[in-house]
C-alpha cells in the first residue's frame with residue numbers, strides 16, 4: 001500500500017506534524033561520525049538518510065516498497081559509494097551485529113502488538129555491541145491525564161486512517177524503552193518533539209545502547 005502514497009508521504013507527514021516528524025527523524029544526524037555504519041529499516045524515501053550521508057555515514061537502507069525505494073535511490077545518488085538500498089523486507093541476515101546505528105523511524109509501529117516485539121528483536125540483532133538503536137515515533141502516553149488525552153486524540157485518527165489504507169496495524173502508541181531494556185539495551189535518552197509551543201511532546205526519539213556483552 002505504501003506504493004500508492006509514496007509520492008505524497010513526506011509532504012503529508014511534514015504537514016500533519018508541522019515539521020516535528022522531520023526534526024525527530026534527523027535527531028541522530030548530529031551524533032553520527034564519518035565512517036559510522038548506519039542501517040535504516042523501512043527507510044521510506046530517506047529524508048534523514050541524505051544528511052547522515054552528507055555527514056559521512058555509510059548507509060544501508062532496507063525498503064521493500066518499490067515506489068519508496070525509487071525515490072530513496074534518487075535522493076542518495078550523490079553518495080553512490082556510501083549507500084546501499086536493499087529492496088526487500090528486513091531479514092535477520094542483513095549484516096547482523098555489525099552496525100554502529102540501527103534506525104527504525106516510524107517503522108515498528110507498522111506491526112501489530114503481537115508481532116512488533118519480534119521485529120524489534122530482529123532489528124536489535126543488527127546492532128554491534130556498544131552500538132545504538134534509535135527510533136523516532138509517536139510519544140507514548142505518560143504524565144498528566146490531559147497530556148495522555150491529547151496524545152491519544154492526535155494519534156488515533158492517523159492510526160485508524162493508516163490501518164484503513166493497509167499501511168499499519170491498529171494498536172496503541174508503543175513504548176519501545178521496556179522491550180529494548182529487556183533485550184540488553186540501556187536507554188540513554190528520550191527526546192520529545194512538540195508540534196506547537198506550550199503543548200506536550202507528541203513525538204519522541206528513543207536512543208538505546210547495546211551493552212558490550214549483548
Ligand SMILES: C[S@@+](CC[C@H](N)C(=O)[O-])C[C@H]1O[C@@H](n2cnc3c(N)ncnc32)[C@H](O)[C@@H]1O
Pocket residue numbers: 002025041042043044045046062063064065068088089090104105106107110
Ligand atoms: C511508516 S513508513 C516509514 C518510512 C520512513 N522510515 C519515514 O519515517 O518516513 C514504514 C516503511 O516501512 C516499510 N516496510 C514495511 N514492512 C517492512 C519490512 N518488513 N521490512 C522493511 N521495511 C518495511 C514500508 O514500505 C514503509 O516505507
